[in-house]
Amino acid sequence: MRTDRRSRFFLRLPGLKPGEEATALLFFLTFFLITASFSIFKSIRDASYLDELGSRNLPLAYTTAFFVGLVAAFTAKLQARVKRQSLLVATLAFFALTGAAFFFLFPRAGKWLVLVYYVWANVLAVVLMTQFWIAVNDLYNPREAKRLIGFIVSGGILGGILGGLLTYLLAEQWSTHLLWLSSGLLCAAIPAVRQVYARQRRGQAAAPPGPSAAPQTEGQPVEMRKAGFKDGFQTVWGNSYLRLLAGIVFLSGLIATFIDWQSKHIIERAVTGNLTSFFGLFNSGLLVFSFLLQLLGTSRIVDRYGLRRILLFYPVVILACTLGILVWPVLAAAVALKGSEKSLSYSVNQSARELLYFPVPARQKYRAKVFIDIFLNRLSRTMGALLLLGVWALPWRQNLLKVSFLSLLCLTAWIGLNFRAASEYVRLVKEKLRGRWDRGDRLVEIQVDVDFAKTVFDLLESRRRSPVLYALHIYDLFRQNKLTPEVRALLLAEPEDRRPAAIGGLMESETTGPLAQVFSAPEEEALKRDVEEIMALDVYQEVMQGYLERTLEERKATEAVTRMEIAKMLGFLPDRSPLVLRLEELLADDSAEVVRYAISSAGRSGRREFVPELTRRLNDPRFAQDAAEALQRYGAKITGTLADLLADEQEPLELRKRTAVALGRVGNQEAVDFLLWQLARGPEDLDGEITDALDRVRSGPAQVGFDSVLVMNMLGQELKRYYRTFLAEAKAEPGALQPILFNVFKLLGLIYVREDIFKAYQNLLSGTREAMAYALELLDNSLSTGVRDALFPILEDDPLRERLRRFRSLLKDFPELRP
Amino acid sequence: MDIKKRDKNDIVIFDIEGEIRRSDISEVTLHQLVKDQLESGKKHILLNFEKVEFIDSFGVGEILASYISTHNLGGKLKIARISKKLYLIFQITMLTKVFEIFDEEEMALRSFGRE
Numbered sequence A: 001m002r003t004d005r006r007s008r009f010f011l012r013l014p015g016l017k018p019g020e021e022a023t024a025l026l027f028f029l030t031f032f033l034i035t036a037s038f039s040i041f042k043s044i045r046d047a048s049y050l051d052e053l054g055s056r057n058l059p060l061a062y063t064t065a066f067f068v069g070l071v072a073a074f075t076a077k078l079q080a081r082v083k084r085q086s087l088l089v090a091t092l093a094f095f096a097l098t099g100a101a102f103f104f105l106f107p108r109a110g111k112w113l114v115l116v117y118y119v120w121a122n123v124l125a126v127v128l129m130t131q132f133w134i135a136v137n138d139l140y141n142p143r144e145a146k147r148l149i150g151f152i153v154s155g156g157i158l159g160g161i162l163g164g165l166l167t168y169l170l171a172e173q174w175s176t177h178l179l180w181l182s183s184g185l186l187c188a189a190i191p192a193v194r195q196v197y198a199r200q201r202r203g204q205a206a207a208p209p210g211p212s213a214a215p216q217t218e219g220q221p222v223e224m225r226k227a228g229f230k231d232g233f234q235t236v237w238g239n240s241y242l243r244l245l246a247g248i249v250f251l252s253g254l255i256a257t258f259i260d261w262q263s264k265h266i267i268e269r270a271v272t273g274n275l276t277s278f279f280g281l282f283n284s285g286l287l288v289f290s291f292l293l294q295l296l297g298t299s300r301i302v303d304r305y306g307l308r309r310i311l312l313f314y315p316v317v318i319l320a321c322t323l324g325i326l327v328w329p330v331l332a333a334a335v336a337l338k339g340s341e342k343s344l345s346y347s348v349n350q351s352a353r354e355l356l357y358f359p360v361p362a363r364q365k366y367r368a369k370v371f372i373d374i375f376l377n378r379l380s381r382t383m384g385a386l387l388l389l390g391v392w393a394l395p396w397r398q399n400l401l402k403v404s405f406l407s408l409l410c411l412t413a414w415i416g417l418n419f420r421a422a423s424e425y426v427r428l429v430k431e432k433l434r435g436r437w438d439r440g441d442r443l444v445e446i447q448v449d450v451d452f453a454k455t456v457f458d459l460l461e462s463r464r465r466s467p468v469l470y471a472l473h474i475y476d477l478f479r480q481n482k483l484t485p486e487v488r489a490l491l492l493a494e495p496e497d498r499r500p501a502a503i504g505g506l507m508e509s510e511t512t513g514p515l516a517q518v519f520s521a522p523e524e525e526a527l528k529r530d531v532e533e534i535m536a537l538d539v540y541q542e543v544m545q546g547y548l549e550r551t552l553e554e555r556k557a558t559e560a561v562t563r564m565e566i567a568k569m570l571g572f573l574p575d576r577s578p579l580v581l582r583l584e585e586l587l588a589d590d591s592a593e594v595v596r597y598a599i600s601s602a603g604r605s606g607r608r609e610f611v612p613e614l615t616r617r618l619n620d621p622r623f624a625q626d627a628a629e630a631l632q633r634y635g636a637k638i639t640g641t642l643a644d645l646l647a648d649e650q651e652p653l654e655l656r657k658r659t660a661v662a663l664g665r666v667g668n669q670e671a672v673d674f675l676l677w678q679l680a681r682g683p684e685d686l687d688g689e690i691t692d693a694l695d696r697v698r699s700g701p702a703q704v705g706f707d708s709v710l711v712m713n714m715l716g717q718e719l720k721r722y723y724r725t726f727l728a729e730a731k732a733e734p735g736a737l738q739p740i741l742f743n744v745f746k747l748l749g750l751i752y753v754r755e756d757i758f759k760a761y762q763n764l765l766s767g768t769r770e771a772m773a774y775a776l777e778l779l780d781n782s783l784s785t786g787v788r789d790a791l792f793p794i795l796e797d798d799p800l801r802e803r804l805r806r807f808r809s810l811l812k813d814f815p816e817l818r819p
Numbered sequence B: 001m002d003i004k005k006r007d008k009n010d011i012v013i014f015d016i017e018g019e020i021r022r023s024d025i026s027e028v029t030l031h032q033l034v035k036d037q038l039e040s041g042k043k044h045i046l047l048n049f050e051k052v053e054f055i056d057s058f059g060v061g062e063i064l065a066s067y068i069s070t071h072n073l074g075g076k077l078k079i080a081r082i083s084k085k086l087y088l089i090f091q092i093t094m095l096t097k098v099f100e101i102f103d104e105e106e107m108a109l110r111s112f113g114r115e
Helices: A002-011 A021-052 A055-081 A084-105 A112-139 A142-206 A229-237 A240-270 A275-327 A331-346 A348-356 A362-392 A399-432 A440-447 A450-462 A467-479 A485-492 A503-509 A513-520 A524-536 A538-553 A560-570 A578-587 A592-605 A608-618 A624-647 A653-666 A669-681 A684-699 A708-728 A734-751 A754-766 A769-782 A785-795 A800-812 B030-039 B057-072 B084-092 B105-114
Strands: B002-008 B011-020 B044-055 B076-080 B100-102
Touching: A021 A055, A021 A084, A021 A112, A021 A142, A021 A240, A021 A275, A055 A084, A055 A112, A055 A240, A055 A362, A084 A112, A084 A142, A112 A142, A112 A348, A112 A362, A142 A275, A142 A348, A142 A769, A229 A240, A229 A362, A240 A275, A240 A331, A240 A348, A240 A362, A240 A399, A275 A331, A275 A348, A275 A399, A331 A348, A348 A399, A362 A399, A399 A769, A450 A467, A467 A524, A467 A560, A467 B084, A524 A538, A524 B057, A524 B084, A538 A560, A538 A578, A538 B057, A560 A578, A560 A592, A578 A592, A578 A608, A592 A608, A592 A624, A608 A624, A608 A653, A624 A653, A624 A669, A653 A669, A653 A684, A669 A684, A669 A708, A684 A708, A684 A734, A684 A754, A708 A734, A708 A785, A708 A800, A734 A754, A734 A785, A754 A769, A769 A785, A785 A800, B002 B030, B011 B030, B011 B057, B011 B105, B030 B044, B030 B057, B044 B057, B044 B084, B044 B105, B057 B076, B076 B105, B100 B105
Parallel strands: B011 B044, B044 B076, B076 B100
Antiparallel strands: B002 B011
16 A cells, blocks of 8 residues: 555656656666765865866866866776676765865865866766766666656756755855765765666566567677777767767857856856855756756656757757847856756756667667767867867957857857757657558559459469450450560460460360460560451441340350450450440349459440449449459549449448548549548548548558648547547457557548658557657657647556546547647 | 452352551452452352461451451351461450351361351
8 A cells, every 4th residue: 555655656756657666766866966966066166166276267177178088988998898887886986985085185285186176076977977877878768768867857956956055055164074975975876876776687587588678788798898989989970860969969068168168257256255155056046947947847848849849949048148148248147148058958958968869779879978978078178178268369358258159159050950960860760660561452552463463363264264265364464564474484384285286276175375376476566456456446346246246145045254255355345335335234244253354344444334333343242342443443533423422321331431442542632532521521430441541542652632621630539539438448448449549540641751650650559668669759759749649648658547537638628739 | 468269169268368458458358359259149258368478457357347248148258277366366356256267278168068
C-alpha cells in the first residue's frame, strides 16, 4: 500500500511512469548535489576573480578554457577505458578533496591562485556535467529522455538555487569555509551514483535478451573503449549532422563568453558590496527563475512546440537581451542578459541539445559528445576570449558596444545553424525507422505485372485445351509487348515429340509447337498490325457474325472452351464493332471460366453496355476481383456510375464495399472527392473500405489532392470513435481498436507524408522499444499540435487510469485539428 | 500476284502465286474471280496457297469476301496449303473456326466429295 501511494505521488510529477521513479529520482538527486556544490564553487570563482584581477583580465580566464578542454579530453580517455560508475565516483571524490584543499591554499597563495581556482572550477563543471549526461543518455531512449530530462534538470536547478542561497547567506561570515560545504555535497552524490548503476545492473539481469533491452552503459564494446579525442574529432568531422551540432555548440560557446564578459563588466562597476554574496544571490535568483520555467514549462514547451521552435526560442531571447544591453547598459540589463542566458541554457536549451543527440548512433554519440561537449565547448570559450581581445584592439573605444555587435553577428549565424539542425534531426529520426511492409496490392503491382502473369498462366492452361485460345493468348502478349525471352523459352520448351513437323501436323493435332517458331521471327509488329487490320474489316465482321450466331445460339451444344475463345477474341475487336455486344450473353454464361474471359474483354472494350453486368458481378465473390479490374480499365468515365452505386443505400452493403474498392482502383480526382464525401456522409460500415481505397490512391503514382478539411473532420471522428470504444470496453481488446487506429493512420497518410506516417505506424505496431520511441519522435515532429494532442494519448504507454482520464477529457474538449 | 484457274470435277481450284497485298492489286481481284465462277454456277471453290509468299490484311479480306459470296449462294470455299504464319493469323482471328483449311490439295478435294 505504501509503495502504491508513494508511486502515485511520484507519478504526479511530470513525465514519470511506473517503474521509472527510482532511477529518475536518483538522477535528480545526483544532479541536485552536483549543481548545489558547483553553484558555491562558482560564486567564489567569479567573485574572487573580479576582486583580485578585475573584468579587464577576464579574457585571460576565458583563454584557460582551452586548457580545461585538454584536461577534459584526458578524462575522456579515462572514460573510454574505465567503467562509467568507477570514473564518476572517483571524479566526485577527487573534486571533493581538491575543493577542500583550496581552503588551505587561499590564505597562503597570491593572486595567481585565483586563476588556478578559476580553471579548477571550470574543469569540475565540464567533467562532472559531461559524465553525468553521458550516464543519462545511456540509460534512456528519446521518448523517455524527452519526458524525464525536464525532471532531472529540475533537480540540477534546485541544487543550484540551494547552493546560491547558501552562498548568499553565508558568504560574509563563512568566506572560504564554504569550500568545505560544497565538497561535502559532492561526497553525498557518490552513494546516489552507486545506486543508479546497481539498479541498472539489476534491471539488465532481469530484462529478456533482445533488441529492446536497455542501452549499454557499463561494459563498453572494444571500439568504444578506444575512443578518445582523435576518435571524437574524426567522428564529428566525418558526419555532417555532428558537424552541425559542433557548429552550434561552438557558436553558443562564443556567445556565452561574450555575455559573461558583458554582464561581469557591468556588475563590476555597479555592485559595491560583497561580490561573492552578490553572485550567490544572482545565481540563486536566476535558478529560481529556471526552476519555475522548468517546472511549469520546459517539458510542456518541448512537447508542445517541438524541437524546431525550441531550438530557436533560446537564441531569439538572447538576441533581444543583447539589443537591450546596446540600448541600456545598466545592472538590470546585465542581469537580464546573463539571467536569460543561464536560465534558458539550463532548461530549454539543455533539453533541446540533449535531444539533438538522440538520432546519433550510440557509438558515434559517445565519441562526438566527448569531442563537442568537452573539447570544442572549451575551445569556443578560448576563441571567444581571443575575439574579445581582438575586438578591443580595434580603434573604437566602446568595448561593450563592440562586443555586443559581435555577439549579434554570432547569434544570427547560430539561429541559421539551429534551423538546419532541426531539419536534419527529423531526417535522421526518419532514417532510424525502417518501413516494414507496404500495401500488399501495391507491392504486387510494383513487383508483379498482374496482367502479364495472368495471361501467361492462361496461356499455359490453354496450351492443351485449345490451339485457338492458345494463339489468342500469345497475341495478347504481342499486343502488350510482353512476349519476353523467358516466355519464348517456355513456349519452345515443348517436348520434341509433340511438335508437328509440318503444317499438316499442326492442323491435324492442333498442338502449338510451331507457333513458337513463328514467334521467333522478328515479325511481331507486322503480325500485330495484320491481325488488327483483319479484325477491322467489314467482311471479317460479317463472317464472324455468322459464326457467333451459330455458335452462341447453340450454346448447349457448344463446348465451354469455344465460348472462352470467343470471349477472348471479342476483347481484341475494335470498340465500335457490333460483335463486341455479344459479350453480354457471355457475361451471363453458366461457365465461370467463360464469364471471367468475358469480364476481361468487356473491360478492354470500355463499352457502357457492360457496366450494369460488371457492377453486378462486383457482388459475386468469384468475379469481384475481375470485375473491379475490368471497371478500372474504364478509367474516369466509370467514376460517376460507381459513385452512384456506392451512395445507393438500397444496394447490398457488400456490393457497396467492393464499389469503394473499385473507385480506389480508378483513383482519379473525382473518385477521391467522392470517396471522401461518402466517408463524411457515412455510414460507419463503409469506413474501412473507403479509407483503404483512399489510402490505395495515396500510395499510388496518381497526383490527386485530398480535401484537408474533410480528412481532418474524418480523422476527428475516428479518434473520437477510438476513445468511445476504449471507454465502453475499459479493458479494450486491442483487436477491437486496431482497425480504428489503422484508419486513423490511413487518414493521416492522406495529409502528411504517407511514407513517414506508415513507417511510424508499423514500428509502433511491431517494433522494438527503441523503434517505437523513434516512431513517436517522428510523429511528434511531423504532426500539427492539435493532431498530436488528440493522437498521442492513444499511442503513449500511459497507465489505464490515465488513459481513461485523458480520453474522457478529449471527448469533452476535443482539440481543433489542422493539417 | 498471279492467279491460275483449274477445274477438277465440279471443283474450281485457284492456284495463287506471289504476294496478295493492297499495293499489288491487279484489274481482276481474287474475289472477282470467285464471283465469276459462282455466277457461272460453280459452287465449290478451293484456294491453293502453296506458292503464296505473302498475304496482308487486304488479302485476307479478299478471301473473306470470297467466302461470304460462296456461302451466300450455298457453295463451299476451302483453303489448302497455307503458310504457318497465315495459319497463326487465322487462329488468332478465329477464322480457323470458319474456314476449312487443309494441308494437302487432295485431302481438300476429297472433302468436297464427301459432302
